[in-house]
Amino acid sequence: MPKLDPIAEFRADHAKVRDTLLELIDAISKKDATKALEIMIRLDKITGPHFRWEEESLYLAFEKFFGRQYLEYLLGVHDRVIKRGKELVEILSKGKITDEEAKTLPDIIRSDVLSHPIECEGIALFAEKLTQKELDKLAEDLERIRREGIPLLEWAERIKDVARKERGLKARVLA
DSSP, rough: OOOOOOHHHHHHHHHHHHHHHHHHHHHHTTHHHHHHHHHHHHHHHHHHHHHIIIIOOOOOOOHHHHHHHHHHHHHHHHHHHHHHHHHHHHHHHHHHHOOHHHHHHHHHHHIIIIIIHHHHHHHGGGGGOOOHHHHHHHHHHHHHHHHHOOOHHHHHHHHHHHHHTTOOOOOOOOO
16 A cells, blocks of 8 residues: 555645745846756756646546536646747756746746646645555656656657547646
């Protein structure tokens, strides 16, 4: 039996991501491109296994509660977060944050990225409806995916679309 509590881990990841995103917003607001890029590298490592586990295990277990349409919406949210992550890395890699970027990027992070862990915390409400067998499978999947430790942007490029296709999933395109 797995030792890991997958829902506690899910929630702990969200707290870690929340704090790291707030740190990123602060660094960008202070126009510290070097620190902001270092934070993005940390986020890439934290969120890769987390997003992968959500898509390959958690969302599938919860689909019976919230349906395929909402699952596809969540995949679309992941795509939006990944797109924003790539854009941020590109901007921060220049080594300089303009006054305009220092004003606009924090709002983009708040609305397009930070909103996802907030929304996922609501999904955690369904955890008590899962069976022990389902929770054990989630724990096993999480342990395996964390061991593999693939960062977010690498997972997005190499694995995400293939894994979705294998499961018959598609992301809803968000405006």
